[in-house]
Amino acid sequence: MKLAYWMYAGPAHIGTLRVASSFRNVHAIMHAPLGDDYFNVMRSMLERERDFTPVTASVVDRHVLSRGSRDKVVSNISRKGEEQRPDLIVLTPTCTSSILQEDLQNFVDRASLSSQADVILADVNHYRVNELQASDKTLDQIVRYYVEKARKEGLFKRSLTAIPSANIIGILTLGFHNQHDCRELKRLFRELGILINLIIPEGEFLKNIKNLPRAWFNAVPYREIGLMSATFLEKEYGMPYLSLAPIGISNTADFITQVEKLLNLWARVILGKSFQFALYIENQTKFVSQAAWFSKSIDCQNLAGKEAVVFGDATHAASITKILAGEMGIHVSCSGTYCKHDVERFNEQVQGLCDEVLITENHTKVGDTIARIEPSAIFGTQMERHIGKRIDIPCGVISSPVHIQNFPPGYRPFLGYEGTNQISDLIYNSFNLGMEDHLLDVFGGHDTKGISTKSLSKNEEGIILWVPEAESESRRIPGFVRGKIKRNTEIFAKQNNILEITVDVMYAAKERLNR
């Protein structure tokens, strides 16, 4: 058991449901108690979804507990099959059904005899995997199922498309800016002369999955979701894949260069020519994206050397770290992720770009780290945004967990060249607002705040008293350094066994530090 207030990644079944409800005409049935269908609320509210979320529950109640589900699940599956005629029904286990240990596979087998729809059991263990891993796994499962099915029926298409084409794998509902990213990625490919073969799972029909191997390569923009399917397709059908997120100028350039390489594997044979994207990259970087110019401009000069903390999922945190440190000259004091299952790769990517790496699922640890570092800006999730609010540090949200604000009706991709513009805005606005705030402080603006400790967890050791004069003196220090000076003074006091901080002690501490 562990005491927990907040979690970064949701439970496994959320991942399965996100994949299932992203495909077109797929229905998910959860084997769950009443109230576990909160997914529907999230989808309807956060995504502002206009249509009914194709997820229902086969309710586990007291009767099921005492006698087992018996025919309940099977009849629920066939009922849904008749009512809504989905192509596929995904039976989704939850934490509850994991421990009930009912033979769900048996229900699936029985139901598929009578049901018009295909029926599968999502193969995810609630206690072993989280939302992201589960979505990866479920996507893989569905892809395998339909590729296999097509092969058995002899409908399988393996010939490559005449024009170079790509699959985009891993765009799903409730993903962080996924819809916008998908559009930007499509645009990027179109400009490179690459056809989009399939985008899965978002909006795709299952019957088209058999066409997956017709693409020249697969693109997996987010490492968290789609990697399993991509490796499966590579192993079985020799399809190369790209698991690099084109977030930021240099990542996007890398991405396109790798696309060029992958295309040229076949292009010479099929088209009798090869692709050169160097000019395209240069053109886009110089003129379409404002980010490169922005990082040279005076505005960005002001940001140089400022401290930032980055935290989020592995893809976004690593990319943003790279942008901050590599492209804008910002000092990344700490970069971290909650994707514990992808640590090696994360470490590799942020190596040399930040002072420390933080791998944790515990938000208080992240909060304490931020409080200790006191960066000028945070780039994190909704949680970090609130930590920032509490300790007065601006925060740009760069990764899920999502909130309704992360589903803007306006066009806000993180990927590609338009993405670089959006990210520049985000970064610049975060810092700039902070600066304005401090200017107000320096010129004695509306400052009514007393000195307060910024640490999130309680200071266990002896409490040091500030005499009123010292306290009022400390208020004259500009806000953006006040916390730090206060902390240093207290450390100095502690070292010298001083229990009461007077104005003298303050200046003594300052002197010591300046030395």
Add this chain to the structure above:
Amino acid sequence: MKTAGMSFECETGNYHTFCPISCVAWLYQKIEDSFFLVVGTKTCGYFLQNALGVTIFAEPRYAMAELEEGDISAQLNDQKELEKICLQIKNNRSPSVIVWIGTCTTEIVKMDLEGIAPKVEKQIGIPIVVARANGLDYAFTQGEDTVLAAMVHRCPEYDSLIEEEKSQQSEIHTNSKNKSTSHQLVLFGSLPSNVASELNLELKRQSISVSGWLPSQKYNELPKLGYKVYVCGVNPFLSRTATTLMRRRKCQLIGAPFPIGPDGHMLGLRKFVRFLIKTNGLKERENQLWKNVEDYTRIINGKSIFFMGDNLLEISLARFLIRCGMIVYEIGIPYMDRRYQAAELLLLQSTCKEMNSPLPRIVEKPDNYGQVQRIQELKPHLAITGMAHANPLEARDIDTKWSVEFTFAQIHGFSNVRAILELVTRPLRRSKGNLNLVFPSLSKQTKI
């Protein structure tokens, strides 16, 4: 009580509602010195952090004891684990009471929370109340019911002999002539403190003094209970609490309509007439209130409404809205305790008669899929529904009101009548402009 002529249907129970553990959201705020510990899995935690939105960032006095694989397979000792966590809570927050919320998982693995609690209580020196608010047995607001039922056992004993002696002494002392205050009345149901004090005041005007509330603002101020104590519920979902009060603490239950809407509130007050001297101009007061909200009732008069059902407030709200002139097509409700809600049902019946409105069908454990079909057919002016269906229905040109708001808004007593109507009329008042005429439906699907 007779509820003849009223038809109750029961469907599949395939409906959307909040998990009952959501009650921690308002109970931790109500009981100021409490800490709620939900013993469950990531699923419960995910629900709480998303459903309760921003409160999670405000250092709430609730948390998860998240069960891991070792807990499920009994490799870890439940008692030791819980003790460790409660000690942590004690050190960080020092609450006066820790409430353990049992969940589906603790039910299934048969974790003996009730058995462990006294031991841990002794160990850490903080009272521990156990409530099993799980989705296997209960829906949404019933969570509060389980918590309050568990708290009933912690209320101090009211000994009528001793208390009467005391009051006699004080009467002699103050030489008071007022003898009607010897009745003990305890109201149960968690209401925001200002609403509670308003109800207190309202009753005081009728010279009834409320001797206590369950729950109280502080855990240490729980009301005294016992034989000769009258109890009355303020919410329709408190049937377990009512039963526990009657059976275990021998209290006398006053069955009354719930103080939602002026009609319900008035009748509730009248019920107390049994042990009160006179009614002081209640009828005039009610009429005045109806007059005050005429601008709102005019909007909804003659309009139809459909309750999909998810929080058990449905009967009272429907009754009130019928009195406002609305036509109710269907009252979906998760669970219907016909005994506890008897007075409310009777009032519903008589209201329908009085307003010359047909009796609505009451659907227990509704099936949301079927309900959506019926909504499509009936095309009500307004559907009261959960958030899972609200946006899709709006896209199909059905006006909706999110039902959860009725749970969190202040809707009790005379002064909040306007608040209920404010909620109900908002979607109807909202002008959708010309767009709505050109594009009545914005759904992407051709069928539902």
